[in-house]
Amino acid sequence: MSTAASSPLPRSAGPAARRRRDWRRSFDRFGDGALYAICALAALIAVGALALSAYEIVDHARPAIAKFGLGFLFHTEWLPNFGVFGAGVLLYGTLVSSFFALLIGAPIAISIGLYLSLLAPKGVRGVVSPLVEMLAAIPSVILGFWGIVLLAPFVQKHVEPFLHDHFGFIPLFGPPQTTGASIFTASLILTIMLIPIVASISRDLFLAVPRDVQDGASALGATRWEVVRGVVLPTAAPGVIAASLLGLGRALGEAIAVSQVIGAGEKINTSLFETGDTLAARIANQFPGAITGMHKASLYYCAAILLAIGLASNLCAQWIGRRFDYRRMATR
Amino acid sequence: MSSAGSMEMGGTPAIPSRVRIQSGPLTVAAPGGHRSLPVESVFDVHGVSVFYGAKRALEGVDMRIPRSRVTALIGPSGCGKSTFIRSLNRMNDSIPNFRLEGKVRYHGHDIYGRNVDEVEVRRRIGMVFQKPNPFPKSIYDNVAWAPRNLGLRHGLDERVEQALRGAALWDEVKDRLKSSALGLSGGQQQRLCIARAIAIEPDVLLLDEPASALDPIATALIEDLIHTLKGRFTIVIVTHNMQQAARVADETAFFGLDSSDGEPVGALIEHADTATIFGNPADPRTRDYVSGRFG
Amino acid sequence: MNVDEPAFDPAAPLTPTGNLRRRRAVSRVAESGATFAAVLAVAMLAIVVYSVVAEGASALSLDFLLGGAPDGIGPALVGTVELVLMATLIALPIGVLVAIFLVEFGGRLATPIRLALDVMNGYPSIIVGVFIFALIVEPMSSQSAIAASVALAMIMVSVVARGTEEVLRLVPDSMREAADALGVSRWRSVLTVVLPSAMGGIATATILGVARAAGETAPLILLSSNNPGVSVSLNPFEAVPNIPGTIYRLSEEANPEGFTRAWGAGFVLLALIMLANAGARVLLARSRRKMAP
Numbered sequence: 064m065s066t067a068a069s070s071p072l073p074r075s076a077g078p079a080a081r082r083r084r085d086w087r088r089s090f091d092r093f094g095d096g097a098l099y100a101i102c103a104l105a106a107l108i109a110v111g112a113l114a115l116s117a118y119e120i121v122d123h124a125r126p127a128i129a130k131f132g133l134g135f136l137f138h139t140e141w142l143p144n145f146g147v148f149g150a151g152v153l154l155y156g157t158l159v160s161s162f163f164a165l166l167i168g169a170p171i172a173i174s175i176g177l178y179l180s181l182l183a184p185k186g187v188r189g190v191v192s193p194l195v196e197m198l199a200a201i202p203s204v205i206l207g208f209w210g211i212v213l214l215a216p217f218v219q220k221h222v223e224p225f226l227h228d229h230f231g232f233i234p235l236f237g238p239p240q241t242t243g244a245s246i247f248t249a250s251l252i253l254t255i256m257l258i259p260i261v262a263s264i265s266r267d268l269f270l271a272v273p274r275d276v277q278d279g280a281s282a283l284g285a286t287r288w289e290v291v292r293g294v295v296l297p298t299a300a301p302g303v304i305a306a307s308l309l310g311l312g313r314a315l316g317e318a319i320a321v322s323q324v325i326g327a328g329e330k331i332n333t334s335l336f337e338t339g340d341t342l343a344a345r346i347a348n349q350f351p352g353a354i355t356g357m358h359k360a361s362l363y364y365c366a367a368i369l370l371a372i373g374l375a376s377n378l379c380a381q382w383i384g385r386r387f388d389y390r391r392m393a394t395r
Numbered sequence: 396m397s398s399a400g401s402m403e404m405g406g407t408p409a410i411p412s413r414v415r416i417q418s419g420p421l422t423v424a425a426p427g428g429h430r431s432l433p434v435e436s437v438f439d440v441h442g443v444s445v446f447y448g449a450k451r452a453l454e455g456v457d458m459r460i461p462r463s464r465v466t467a468l469i470g471p472s473g474c475g476k477s478t479f480i481r482s483l484n485r486m487n488d489s490i491p492n493f494r495l496e497g498k499v500r501y502h503g504h505d506i507y508g509r510n511v512d513e514v515e516v517r518r519r520i521g522m523v524f525q526k527p528n529p530f531p532k533s534i535y536d537n538v539a540w541a542p543r544n545l546g547l548r549h550g551l552d553e554r555v556e557q558a559l560r561g562a563a564l565w566d567e568v569k570d571r572l573k574s575s576a577l578g579l580s581g582g583q584q585q586r587l588c589i590a591r592a593i594a595i596e597p598d599v600l601l602l603d604e605p606a607s608a609l610d611p612i613a614t615a616l617i618e619d620l621i622h623t624l625k626g627r628f629t630i631v632i633v634t635h636n637m638q639q640a641a642r643v644a645d646e647t648a649f650f651g652l653d654s655s656d657g658e659p660v661g662a663l664i665e666h667a668d669t670a671t672i673f674g675n676p677a678d679p680r681t682r683d684y685v686s687g688r689f690g
Numbered sequence: 691m692n693v694d695e696p697a698f699d700p701a702a703p704l705t706p707t708g709n710l711r712r713r714r715a716v717s718r719v720a721e722s723g724a725t726f727a728a729v730l731a732v733a734m735l736a737i738v739v740y741s742v743v744a745e746g747a748s749a750l751s752l753d754f755l756l757g758g759a760p761d762g763i764g765p766a767l768v769g770t771v772e773l774v775l776m777a778t779l780i781a782l783p784i785g786v787l788v789a790i791f792l793v794e795f796g797g798r799l800a801t802p803i804r805l806a807l808d809v810m811n812g813y814p815s816i817i818v819g820v821f822i823f824a825l826i827v828e829p830m831s832s833q834s835a836i837a838a839s840v841a842l843a844m845i846m847v848s849v850v851a852r853g854t855e856e857v858l859r860l861v862p863d864s865m866r867e868a869a870d871a872l873g874v875s876r877w878r879s880v881l882t883v884v885l886p887s888a889m890g891g892i893a894t895a896t897i898l899g900v901a902r903a904a905g906e907t908a909p910l911i912l913l914s915s916n917n918p919g920v921s922v923s924l925n926p927f928e929a930v931p932n933i934p935g936t937i938y939r940l941s942e943e944a945n946p947e948g949f950t951r952a953w954g955a956g957f958v959l960l961a962l963i964m965l966a967n968a969g970a971r972v973l974l975a976r977s978r979r980k981m982a983p
Contacts, residue, residue, distance in 0.1 A: 091875035098877040105787030116821035174727035202905030208941040279528040283541035284518025288717035316814020502701040511704040546709040598700035
């Protein structure tokens with residue numbers, strides 16, 4: 064019909080082609096919608112699993128919550144055969160072992176972060192950084208097993224006597240026991256787990272402190288340590304605190320390694336060198352073998368408490384991390 | 396180290412494309428007369444070349460920087476002005492693969508010598524940077540930080556006040572010394588950085604384009620400041636703004652690109668008192684740069 | 691403050707004046723402390739790895755690797771592979787899809803979802819175990835590989851999602867805009883343009899997730915610990931033997947021979963996990979080189 068030689072009618076203009084296009088367009092619209100739907104579904108599953116977990120655990124803990132109430136947190140008798148349960152010992156063990164681990168581990172981890180970011184030559188950093196991160200990759204069951212077989216005897220034979228002899232006036236450092244299974248050993252294992260987390264995040268935080276502010280401090284005749292103390296640490300402080308809380312969360316929730324080395328104690332002892340137990344470790348120990356309903360419910364109750372503490376620590380970390388970083392960035 | 400009333404002509408004879416005029420006059424016209432007075436030099440720079448790894452950034456600089464005067468370093472970007480000024484207080488040490496050849500003498504001492512403590516160098520030779528970099532602390536703590544480090548704790552309040560007055564910032568901040576320094580405007584922050592630097596009473600103040608990140612009003616304030624600080628400190632200032640150099644500096648050094656050895660490298664082309672550089676420069680490259688700006 | 695007299699003699703040699711000597715010493719002590727801390731961390735790693743290798747190597751033999759309990763860990767090895775594979779089948783699609791949602795469809799929902807992922811990352815694994823126990827094992831009245839896989843998947847998802855999100859963000863917006871300008875629909879551009887360029891990162895994230903899941907013990911104690919591991923078991927509706935559980939069980943028994951086998955199993959597990967980590971790192975380095983030549 065037209066001057067076919069000079070401007071041929073494109074095949075895509077015909078009615079059949081138009082129908083193909085329309086079909087394709089609606090298929091695409093369907094495709095877009097479908098993609099959105101399955102992605103949203105995936106997100107829903109992910110978030111939903113979290114919410115569901117909290118619900119299920121609290122729900123299964125109901126009988127124990129009803130029977131023991133908040134006193135569960137303070138009573139220390141845990142007698143499955145008599146249906147009497149109190150998590151006081153566990154709560155004590157959880158908090159003491161984790162905070163002690165944080166006390167020892169955080170300064171070491173922050174120092175490692177400083178070393179990797181400010182002191183180490185680039186080549187050394189490239190080797191040591193991955194090594195520190197690999198520390199975090201060691202499965203807790205292997206660390207715990209190493210703890211029972213090698214660390215605990217060493218601690219019991221050398222470290223505990225040393226500490227008791229020199230610092231025994233502090234009730235924390237009582238006489239060493241027959242085995243090294245103790246809150247102290249568990250704390251050491253938790254320290255090893257906590258350090259790589261805090262160190263890696265700290266290293267990144269220190270690397271992110273702007274060079275120009277550090278240069279400004281150096282130009283005023285300050286030593287390297289003074290620059291760190293005056294500029295680097297204060298700038299990175301909120302992030303380092305958040306990182307420490309994340310490390311704390313890791314320590315609070317560790318079940319396997321702790322259960323292997325803490326000795327499943329039933330009493331609260333002032334000395335760190337005695338046995339103890341934590342919420343997570345007790346669940347790992349007794350959950351598979353729990354028979355009575357109240358025993359199981361009490362263990363669910365422990366899980367609920369652990370969930371609450373762990374969430375609190377984690378959410379604090381997230382909140383500090385987000386709030387202070389954005390604010391700092393806004394003023395510059 | 397002073398030469399009374401003479402201008403020495405450059406060391407290496409007749410390499411056509413590079414006229415090296417030995418560093419500045421080191422003389423000052425006595426007020427109301429034509430007789431010259433000898434002026435002590437603070438820095439004595441001999442054959443300084445700077446390398447970043449294999450790349451040569453600065454070539455054979457010979458220069459003397461006089462005491463209690465303002466020396467401006469001008470020239471297009473990439474000619475080594477910042478590199479040079481940062482080499483005067485060892486701020487380039489932290490840059491990887493930095494290497495300096497030649498000698499930088501400060502009051503006769505080689506600052507890159509073996510027993511030299513670079514922290515001590517920076518205590519005596521202060522620096523203010525292009526972009527204001529106040530610490531995330533209060534205004535008071537920003538100024539008081541370095542004195543505290545140095546153990547100058549007596550009369551800290553007075554020292555802070557004097558420093559802030561010296562930086563023409565006191566009146567604006569005296570009622571909010573404890574508020575965060577990050578809340579100040581750009582120009583105020585830069586004056587705070589100057590206050591911070593002068594609070595420890597250094598011997599020399601190095602200013603690396605201190606006003607280039609600021610608006611014209613703040614810039615003018617900084618320039619006035621330099622005038623008032625002139626007598627107390629030896630000042631070396633890098634600036635892109637030639638009018639600024641003309642207004643503020645006693646001597647001016649022009650850094651340009653020298654291509655005589657093949658690759659273009661930053662080099663000191665000419666150094667003389669400001670009037671000469673801008674009115675009657677000897678080197679054609681200086682003339683081109685200077686007249687280009689003035690149209 | 692007397693302005694006319696400098697606080698020091700500028701012409702004095704450039705050795706420390708005033709209190710600088712002391713401050714230098716303090717700085718050096720601090721630097722040594724930091725270096726010592728780093729050495730400590732590497733030493734800790736070296737000690738643990740050395741112990742595992744030294745003690746575990748002696749247990750290794752073909753019988754050990756292939757045979758069934760109590761002498762060998764063959765079924766446990768197969769079981770771990772099965773569990774991790776099933777967990778990956780669940781976590782990989784969900785993780786990638788969540789990441790796509792965050793990057794391509796984001797909006798106001800992105801922040802709470804990302805927060806949920808971060809929380810999930812720090813979730814104690816024993817809690818995950820307890821949750822899945824309540825959700826799957828109790829209704830089924832028995833442990834199962836399915837339950838264990840779901841629990842491991844829940845732990846893996848955050849690792850996969852985070853890694854995928856990072857890599858999806860690296861895909862330049864200009865690519866997406868170009869696809870848009872050509873009239874290519876959203877779903878087509880995501881599937882055929884964005885995802886393929888993110889493949890390397892997704893693989894890396896998956897491997898990291900696998901390394902993490904393979905080492906998790908707590909959920910397995912609750913969800914898949916009934917099988918003594920005498921023979922290979924592939925039935926997903928039953929408990930399946932696994933390496934971490936085997937190590938845990940052997941470590942709790944007071945049998946020194948069991949200890950040797952535990953070291954051997956630990957050696958195998960650690961080797962696999964370290965290999966996976968190293969592999970992920972190599973992949974990461976290679977894909978970074980591709981992204982920014």
